[in-house]
Amino acid sequence: MAAVRGWLFDLDGVLTPTATVHMHAWARLFTPYLEQHGAAPYTDADYFAYIDGKPRYDGVRSLLESRDIHLPEGEVTDAPNQPSGDETVRGLGNRKNAAFNETLAEEGVAAYPASVAFLDAVQQHGCLVAVVSSSKNAPSVLAAAGLADRFEVVVDGAVAAREGLPGKPAPDTFLRAAEQLGLEPGECAVVEDAESGVRAGAAGGFAHVVGVDRGVGRGTLERLGADIVVDELDELIPLLTTTRESTA
Numbered sequence: 001m002a003a004v005r006g007w008l009f010d011l012d013g014v015l016t017p018t019a020t021v022h023m024h025a026w027a028r029l030f031t032p033y034l035e036q037h038g039a040a041p042y043t044d045a046d047y048f049a050y051i052d053g054k055p056r057y058d059g060v061r062s063l064l065e066s067r068d069i070h071l072p073e074g075e076v077t078d079a080p081n082q083p084s085g086d087e088t089v090r091g092l093g094n095r096k097n098a099a100f101n102e103t104l105a106e107e108g109v110a111a112y113p114a115s116v117a118f119l120d121a122v123q124q125h126g127c128l129v130a131v132v133s134s135s136k137n138a139p140s141v142l143a144a145a146g147l148a149d150r151f152e153v154v155v156d157g158a159v160a161a162r163e164g165l166p167g168k169p170a171p172d173t174f175l176r177a178a179e180q181l182g183l184e185p186g187e188c189a190v191v192e193d194a195e196s197g198v199r200a201g202a203a204g205g206f207a208h209v210v211g212v213d214r215g216v217g218r219g220t221l222e223r224l225g226a227d228i229v230v231d232e233l234d235e236l237i238p239l240l241t242t243t244r245e246s247t248a
């Protein structure tokens with residue numbers, strides 16, 4: 001860890017507890033939808049396997065494919081409340097997003113204290129930091145959590161769409177963040193809680209992939225490529241002790 005000069009953090013589930021907000025919003029979409037369509041019921045395991053960490057419409061498509069349901073893509077402007085039978089992938093994604101924003105506005109966001117402690121520590125050790133999130137809501141979540149000014153670089157879902165970067169599990173968004181920090185992938189560590197995110201980190205040739213176990217499970221995170229798994233990020237602070245010398 002001493003040679004790491006840049007930390008590339010996922011947001012939802014790593015810095016803020018918003019993976020849970022996303023998870024509930026997806027359940028609000030898919031529980032009634034799958035029931036109405038006579039498909040196998042939606043479970044939390046579906047979220048981890050098919051949706052977690054992926055860009056919004058990739059998550060919709062991936063879950064529907066698991067039930068052998070194939071819908072037209074539609075347009076980003078498709079209404080969230082399309083009538084039954086006329087739904088599109090994008091309309092369903094927009095329905096989930098409305099549910100997400102409703103909860104965010106009602107409940108607000110407080111960052112994980114241990115993650116903020118780790119962020120403080122890596123910055124004190126002279127490392128550069130970026131957020132790499134599939135979410136187009138990343139800027140509003142960062143602002144709500146009081147973290148908007150803490151990162152040199154933010155590569156979120158909107159940046160990825162604008163630049164045509166494939167989303168996680170492809171490594172491209174992490175690689176772009178390293179490039180924007182002016183660092184090689186081998187000088188950066190990726191921090192992720194989602195299966196798709198750990199896969200992306202493992203595919204990118206980074207110095208370390210840190211898994212944060214928020215429900216996926218230590219064994220799965222390790223199998224997919226995490227070389228360290230923690231329950232909370234402040235467990236890593238003692239490993240940073242020599243970083244300042246090596247980056248000076």
Ligand SMILES: O=P(O)(O)OC[C@H]1O[C@@H](O)[C@H](O)[C@@H](O)[C@@H]1O
Nearest residue numbers: 012022053055056134135136137
């Ligand atoms: O719909 P958004 O906010 O652009 O986010 C897409 C995805 O963003 C990821 O960060 C979350 O882990 C996923 O659960 C979410 O579905």
